[in-house]
Amino acid sequence: MKKRRVVLSRSGVTSSVVYHLVNSANKEDKSNKVSQFSEVPDNEHYPTEKLLFDEITKESNRAQNSEKIITGEIEKCQKIGSYVWGKNSNINSCIFAGVYYIHGERLSQNDGLPIDNYGPGNTISGKLNVIDSSPNTTNLCITQILELSNSAGGDTNIYTRTGTSNDSYGNIVWSPWQKLQGIVNIPLTTSFDNYIDNGMYSGIQAPSGDMFMLIVLNNYAVVANVGQTRSVAQIKFSLSLNGGFSLHKRVGRGNETISWGEWSTI
Numbered sequence: 001m002k003k004r005r006v007v008l009s010r011s012g013v014t015s016s017v018v019y020h021l022v023n024s025a026n027k028e029d030k031s032n033k034v035s036q037f038s039e040v041p042d043n044e045h046y047p048t049e050k051l052l053f054d055e056i057t058k059e060s061n062r063a064q065n066s067e068k069i070i071t072g073e074i075e076k077c078q079k080i081g082s083y084v085w086g087k088n089s090n091i092n093s094c095i096f097a098g099v100y101y102i103h104g105e106r107l108s109q110n111d112g113l114p115i116d117n118y119g120p121g122n123t124i125s126g127k128l129n130v131i132d133s134s135p136n137t138t139n140l141c142i143t144q145i146l147e148l149s150n151s152a153g154g155d156t157n158i159y160t161r162t163g164t165s166n167d168s169y170g171n172i173v174w175s176p177w178q179k180l181q182g183i184v185n186i187p188l189t190t191s192f193d194n195y196i197d198n199g200m201y202s203g204i205q206a207p208s209g210d211m212f213m214l215i216v217l218n219n220y221a222v223v224a225n226v227g228q229t230r231s232v233a234q235i236k237f238s239l240s241l242n243g244g245f246s247l248h249k250r251v252g253r254g255n256e257t258i259s260w261g262e263w264s265t266i
Contacts (some may be wrong), residue, residue, distance in 0.1 A: 085111075087126060095142050095169055097132040101125075114159045114177035116221035117152040138252045139170060141166040153221060155197050183213075193260060196232045196252075205238070214235040230255050235266070 085104030186203030
């Protein structure tokens with residue numbers, strides 16, 4: 001019997017077409033067909049059209065099932081408010097591997113987020129990356145990496161933490177959030193009055209030429225909920241041109257305008 005090659009694509013292959021090809025002469029050449037695929041090519045034998053169709057169908061079903069599982073996990077996270085953030089949202093429930101985007105108002109202090117301010121008008125927006133390195137469903141190890149923009153603080157930070165469980169997804173114990181602390185580079189400055197955001201700054205102070213490292217603490221998020229006046233502390237490490245080292249501190253107070261105290265030596 002003369003052999004002919006049939007090339008099938010994923011689209012356009014139906015069981016009726018395959019059935020017609022296999023039975024085109026009311027007879028199938030079974031003498032040189034293969035019943036399963038091999039990693040090693042064989043010029044003497046060829047796979048039947050039905051075998052190709054069966055393999056394509058199985059692979060397609062696997063892909064569809066995987067997509068359903070992933071979609072189900074995302075929907076589960078959406079239902080608890082992980083996309084539109086509100087008073088019932090909680091980041092502890094975002095435990096399935098994937099990338100999620102959140103946006104809304106932070107109305108509860110018990111939502112698992114690593115910030116202090118909350119209440120109407122405290123809008124947030126962020127990107128959450130969930131990584132699952134669990135060996136199985138009873139030994140869980142899940143990492144959350146959160147990029148969070150906080151409107152009340154006027155800043156954006158990156159936080160990480162890991163949750164583990166020897167039981168189930170409903171009993172994950174989370175480690176404390178760790179904040180990835182960067183250093184803001186300031187090439188040259190004559191004043192430190194405008195450096196009030198929490199963090200670290202480094203650069204050169206003019207006109208002395210001293211190199212400095214500035215640490216800033218701002219308690220805006222805490223005092224906003226108790227009606228107190230904001231305080232900002234600055235701690236400055238300095239290294240002069242002749243190798244002299246000094247350490248100074250000062251505190252400023254005020255909500256709209258900050259009134260700074262004098263620098264004092266530590």
